[in-house]
Amino acid sequence: MEYKSSIIQSKWKKTQWLLKDSYFRKYVPHTLPFNKKNLSAMLDNYSSVFFKPTNGSGGTNIIRIRKTDRGYLSQMNAAKTSYSTTNQLYRDLNRFAGSRSYLLQKGINLAQSNGKPFDIRVMVQKNRQGDRVSTALFTKIGNPNKVTTNYTQGGTVRTFSETMNGTDFSPTFTPQMESKLKRLGVAVGKNFDRHHKGFQELGLDVALDSKGRPWILEVNTRPQIYPLKALKNKNLYDKILSYGKHYGRFK
Numbered sequence: 001m002e003y004k005s006s007i008i009q010s011k012w013k014k015t016q017w018l019l020k021d022s023y024f025r026k027y028v029p030h031t032l033p034f035n036k037k038n039l040s041a042m043l044d045n046y047s048s049v050f051f052k053p054t055n056g057s058g059g060t061n062i063i064r065i066r067k068t069d070r071g072y073l074s075q076m077n078a079a080k081t082s083y084s085t086t087n088q089l090y091r092d093l094n095r096f097a098g099s100r101s102y103l104l105q106k107g108i109n110l111a112q113s114n115g116k117p118f119d120i121r122v123m124v125q126k127n128r129q130g131d132r133v134s135t136a137l138f139t140k141i142g143n144p145n146k147v148t149t150n151y152t153q154g155g156t157v158r159t160f161s162e163t164m165n166g167t168d169f170s171p172t173f174t175p176q177m178e179s180k181l182k183r184l185g186v187a188v189g190k191n192f193d194r195h196h197k198g199f200q201e202l203g204l205d206v207a208l209d210s211k212g213r214p215w216i217l218e219v220n221t222r223p224q225i226y227p228l229k230a231l232k233n234k235n236l237y238d239k240i241l242s243y244g245k246h247y248g249r250f251k
């Protein structure tokens with residue numbers, strides 16, 4: 001069987017799909033297309049704003065902007081630049097974007113595990129009957145000096161329980177959040193299936209803020225799973241593979 005799965009690159013389009021449904025709205029951080037007016041509006045409302053390519057980039061070309069006493073501090077990878085006015089910041093971001101389309105998103109203050117920020121990947125696949133199943137949950141631990149947790153940006157993959165053990169959340173919080181995120185994954189899968197045909201698998205990037213509230217940062221339509229190979233325990237990797245065989249991703 002040949003592997004075919006739909007891909008939607010535009011984060012703006014996928015965000016609109018979620019926002020159309022009141023169940024998902026509370027999980028989506030405020031997101032707007034990048035322009036001067038929206039930049040000012042976002043910075044008026046939030047102490048941290050993410051500037052990211054509409055069509056994704058595997059964690060590259062993402063800039064975090066933070067408000068400071070004297071203006072703004074932008075950071076991409078480990079490189080920081082300060083600005084005293086919104087105009088200067090806008091000019092630089094606009095130059096950086098060039099002809100590429102960009103989004104602005106409210107920054108989520110990521111929960112930490114052993115002092116390092118992390119986010120969560122919820123893997124949503126189809127079973128033999130074609131029903132949606134959340135098959136795996138794992139975490140990506142970021143470097144505290146970087147702005148993304150992506151594997152390609154030095155993030156490391158861990159199991160959900162291992163990561164949650166290093167947080168301040170209560171022990172009962174972890175299994176509750178796991179079930180909640182798995183239900184959310186199935187619901188997002190069904191929602192996406194209504195908007196577009198042919199998705200075999202989806203990967204939700206979910207951030208927990210420091211209060212434990214979950215936020216959907218993006219829904220990947222071609223989720224990478226090779227970073228999972230680095231886990232000692234091969235159960236999650238094997239499970240994803242076995243589901244993937246139903247629809248021909250793996251032999």
Ligand SMILES: Nc1ncnc2c1ncn2[C@@H]1O[C@H](COP(=O)(O)OP(=O)(O)OP(=O)(O)O)[C@@H](O)[C@H]1O
Pocket residue numbers: 029050052055056057058059060062105106107108109110119142147148149150205207217218220
């Ligand atoms: N609003 C946000 N608040 C906090 N952190 C964010 C936010 N948006 C993105 N990040 C961080 O940056 C990482 C990458 O962002 P995102 O998943 O949206 O883009 P991407 O991985 O480059 O896109 P793609 O997978 O489509 O190539 C996230 O996993 C998270 O660590």
Ligand SMILES: [Mg+2]
Pocket residue numbers: 059205218220
């Ligand atoms: Mg991502």
